[in-house]
Structure formats: C-alpha cells, structure tokens
Amino acid sequence: MSFVPIILLLMTQAATPPGEQPVAPYPHHNANAGATPFADARMWQAFHESAGVGRIVDDLVATNIADPRISDIFKGQDMVRLRRTLKEQFCYLLNGGCDYSGRAMAAAHADMGIQDADMAALVENLQAAMRREHVSFAAQNRLLAKLAPMRRTIVKQRDLDRRRPGG
Amino acid sequence: MFKSALLLSTAIVAAFPAMAHERRDGGKLLLTGGVSSVDGAAGGGLASWALIAGDETEDGRGGSAHATYVALPDFDLTSAGVAAGFSNRVEISYAYQRFDTRKAGAALGLGRGFTFGQHVIGAKLRLAGDAVWDQDRLMPQVAVGVQYHIAEKAPVLRAVGARESESADFYIAATKILLAQGMVVNGTVRFTNANQFGLLGFGGDRHRGRSAQFEGSAGKLLAANLLAGVEYRTKPDNLGFAQEDDSYDLFVAWAFHRHASLTAAYVDLGDIATVKRQRGLFLSLQGSL
Numbered sequence: 120m121s122f123v124p125i126i127l128l129l130m131t132q133a134a135t136p137p138g139e140q141p142v143a144p145y146p147h148h149n150a151n152a153g154a155t156p157f158a159d160a161r162m163w164q165a166f167h168e169s170a171g172v173g174r175i176v177d178d179l180v181a182t183n184i185a186d187p188r189i190s191d192i193f194k195g196q197d198m199v200r201l202r203r204t205l206k207e208q209f210c211y212l213l214n215g216g217c218d219y220s221g222r223a224m225a226a227a228h229a230d231m232g233i234q235d236a237d238m239a240a241l242v243e244n245l246q247a248a249m250r251r252e253h254v255s256f257a258a259q260n261r262l263l264a265k266l267a268p269m270r271r272t273i274v275k276q277r278d279l280d281r282r283r284p285g286g
Numbered sequence: 287m288f289k290s291a292l293l294l295s296t297a298i299v300a301a302f303p304a305m306a307h308e309r310r311d312g313g314k315l316l317l318t319g320g321v322s323s324v325d326g327a328a329g330g331g332l333a334s335w336a337l338i339a340g341d342e343t344e345d346g347r348g349g350s351a352h353a354t355y356v357a358l359p360d361f362d363l364t365s366a367g368v369a370a371g372f373s374n375r376v377e378i379s380y381a382y383q384r385f386d387t388r389k390a391g392a393a394l395g396l397g398r399g400f401t402f403g404q405h406v407i408g409a410k411l412r413l414a415g416d417a418v419w420d421q422d423r424l425m426p427q428v429a430v431g432v433q434y435h436i437a438e439k440a441p442v443l444r445a446v447g448a449r450e451s452e453s454a455d456f457y458i459a460a461t462k463i464l465l466a467q468g469m470v471v472n473g474t475v476r477f478t479n480a481n482q483f484g485l486l487g488f489g490g491d492r493h494r495g496r497s498a499q500f501e502g503s504a505g506k507l508l509a510a511n512l513l514a515g516v517e518y519r520t521k522p523d524n525l526g527f528a529q530e531d532d533s534y535d536l537f538v539a540w541a542f543h544r545h546a547s548l549t550a551a552y553v554d555l556g557d558i559a560t561v562k563r564q565r566g567l568f569l570s571l572q573g574s575l
C-alpha cells in the first residue's frame with residue numbers, strides 16, 4: 120500500500136482558495152451537489168447565466184445573514200466559501216457547465232439543527248432573490264423542485280453525531 | 287406506574303422525533319396549509335385536502351379561522367370555523383354552516399327565511415408523504431379524516447325524508463404540489479350519506495347508507511401567493527323529493543398577507559331542494575397562524 124495517492128489528494132485540497140478558511144478533506148464529486156443537472160440550456164439562460172446566478176447567490180446569502188429567523192445558523196461560518204460553492208452548485212444544476220467542488224448536502228449541514236421553518240425561510244429568501252433578478256416564475260419553480268428534496272439531507276441532519284452520547 | 291409513564295413518554299418522543307428539537311410555531315411555506323373548505327378542514331373551497339391547517343411545521347402548532355359566504359340565486363350559505371394543526375400531522379376542525387332559504391323557504395312550505403344549520407367537527411391525520419418537499423417522488427401527501435355532522439331542525443329533516451340528523455363522513459385525501467409544473471392536484475374519496483353537505487340530514491328514502499363520493503381539485507400557481515383552479519365534488523342522491531347534483535367551482539386563492547388569504551370562486555351547486563340552478567359567488571376569508 121502506498122500513501123502517495125492520499126498525500127496527493129490532501130495536497131490538491133490543501134489549496135484553499137483566497138479568502139476562505141480551510142476545511143477538512145472530503146471526496147470531490149459532482150454528486151455532492153445533491154441533484155442532477157437540467158438537460159437543456161434554457162434554465163441557464165432563464166437565470167441570466169453566471170452574472171445572474173452570481174447576483175442571486177450574493178443576494179441570497181446577504182438576505183440570509185440579515186434574516187432574524189435564520190441568521191444565527193450562519194454566524195461564524197465561511198460566507199466566502201458558501202458564496203463560491205453555492206454559485207458552483209447552481210451553475211452545475213442549471214447546466215451552466217460548472218463542476219461542483221463543495222461538500223455533500225448531508226455533510227455540509229450536519230449538526231446544525233436546521234428545522235423545516237429554516238428551510239422554508241431560506242426558500243422564501245431564494246424566491247425573493249430570483250424575483251429581484253426577474254427570473255420567470257416557471258423557471259424559479261423548476262429550480263425549487265430540484266432543491267426541495269434536499270430537505271431530507273438538510274433538515275435535522277444528524278448522521279454525523281449519531282454515535283455521540285445523548286446525540 | 288412511573289415505569290409505564292416513562293415508557294409512554296419514550297413512545298411519544300419516538301412517535302414525534304421533532305420533539306427532541308426546539309418546539310417552534312409558524313414557518314410553513316405560503317399556501318401550503320391550504321385554505322378552509324366549507325366543512326372546516328384544510329383544503330380548497332369545496333374539497334377537503336390532505337394538507338394540515340395552520341402555519342406550523344413538524345416542530346410546532348398552528349391554526350386557522352375562516353368565514354365563508356356563498357351567495358346563490360335563491361339561497362345563502364354561510365360558514366365559519368376554526369382549525370388547529372399539530373406538528374403538520376394532526377388537524378382538528380370545527381365549522382358551523384347556516385343555509386338560509388330566504389324567499390324560497392315559503393315556496394318550499396318551510397316559511398320565508400327558514401334556515402338549516404349544522405355543526406361539523408373534523409379530525410384529520412397525515413399518514414404519509416409530503417406534498418411540498420418530496421418533489422423527486424410521485425408519492426402524494428396522504429391523509430385520512432373524519433367529519434362528524436350534527437344537523438339542526440331534525441323534525442324538518444325527517445319530514446323531507448332524511449333518516450338521521452347526525453352522521454360521520456370518512457375520507458381519504460391525496461394532495462401533491464407539482465412544483466416544476468407549478469400545479470397543485472388533489473383527489474379525495476369520501477364515504478358519506480350526507481344530503482346537501484349534511485344540511486338536509488343524512489340518508490334518505492332512496493338510499494340510506496354511505497356511498498363513495500369523489501372530490502377532485504387542480505390548481506395552477508400563478509405566483510407564490512396566488513393559486514387558481516377548479517374543483518369538482520360529487521354528492522349522494524338519497525332523497526326522493528328532490529334530485530341532488532354534483533357541484534363544482536372555479537377558484538382563485540390569494541394569500542395577500544403571510545397570515546391571511548382570500549378565496550373567491552364561481553360555484554355551481556346544481557339544483558337544491560327542487561330549486562333549479564344554484565350558481566353563484568363563493569367568498570372566503572381566512573386567517574392563519
């Protein structure tokens with residue numbers, strides 16, 4: 120057995136993008152995005168491509184951290200990384216030709232105690248951001264339909280602490 | 287004693303895993319608690335749906351209150367009621383309906399302005415599925431419910447041929463939001479022997495027992511707070527003196543505020559007690575928490 124592949128893997132991950140905090144290594148895969156991309160190019164256009172997705176994600180993150188219903192959950196987290204990975208995830212799902220380099224939804228949201236009401240708050244903030252970007256209502260709903268099932272791996276996600284006493 | 291209490295509380299916590307988390311009211315997405323049906327249960331205007339009333343999620347309690355007015359050519363139907371939702375799982379509801387025969391009452395030999403009325407006490411349990419979040423599955427949200435009706439004016443009801451003035455409806459409802467299509471669909475099978483929703487009593491000289499009736503609804507989301515659609519509700523035809531028709535409506539439900547919505551509909555209840563073509567305007571105001 121050789122340690123070289125593992126060391127190589129760790130080295131590629133050690134390159135933390137500027138402005139971000141390092142995270143524990145994890146396997147990179149587009150499947151981490153939690154859904155499969157749309158087949159056609161229409162959704163990417165409906166979201167005004169990378170400029171539009173960039174504005175929507177910046178708006179969403181800014182709204183979330185100012186939203187008293189959920190702001191606490193974002194305190195002390197890496198918002199630079201969140202903006203980058205969210206843009207990648209949306210771009211990947213909207214068939215904008217990106218790869219998603221972030222963590223799986225279960226791993227990214229474990230132990231946060233996220234509840235249904237938090238998920239609904241985030242969806243409302245996303246709807247508002249998409250409206251402000253003038254994304255058509257039909258296109259908004261198609262993206263939301265892809266994101267909605269992620270509730271199962273986000274809300275009350277506690278896989279990682281199942282072995283902890285009293286967890 | 288202590289042991290059984292402990293066992294019981296463990297069982298309750300296991301049945302509601304949400305209890306391990308912070309309890310918290312509110313937080314449901316707009317319109318996903320439905321609006322109040324005439325029977326008091328969360329649904330459309332005429333149909334009871336599988337959605338649970340109130341703004342609560344699995345972590346809290348919620349409730350709603352409604353007032354509904356249906357203006358028909360020869361009658362008025364008013365309904366007012368309240369519903370409570372627990373953990374987006376259980377719904378308890380109460381509605382009082384009043385059916386004013388106005389001038390037609392005299393023609394029917396009841397006297398001008400004669401009013402029928404009934405109390406409807408409902409309970410609903412969500413069994414499976416999630417209408418909102420399970421967008422990768424066809425499985426709808428499924429609920430079963432019971433609505434116990436207590437109609438007033440029992441002697442008059444008996445005189446027109448009704449067998450009873452109290453009876454229970456049992457129903458199973460399936461509701462699905464097809465978000466990618468912007469659609470909401472519902473199908474309900476109701477086992478009932480109610481005449482005109484129960485206002486004319488239960489069972490009759492033609493049929494006594496319950497029969498399976500169908501309620502179908504389909505709506506299109508025009509905006510996050512605006513749903514337009516159609517509903518169809520079949521009804522039994524138990525009474526010999528007058529034929530009872532199916533009913534339908536075309537509705538718009540508008541959540542003009544996070545905690546308030548207005549439903550307006552064109553409703554066709556068909557012939558009622560021999561009086562032809564009762565079509566009119568349905569208006570319902572609802573508040574929810």
Ligand code: HEM
Nearest residue numbers: 189192193196197204205208221222227237238241266269
């Ligand atoms: C469909 C809904 C959601 C999607 C698509 C989503 C997506 C993401 C993504 C892509 C990341 C970054 C993963 C990484 O760092 O590798 C992330 C992290 C995070 N999300 Fe979500 N999320 C969703 C719902 C929520 C909700 C409801 C909350 C709480 C209200 C939330 C709070 C967070 C926080 C605090 C982080 C930062 C985690 C960290 O830096 O360790 N997310 N999310």
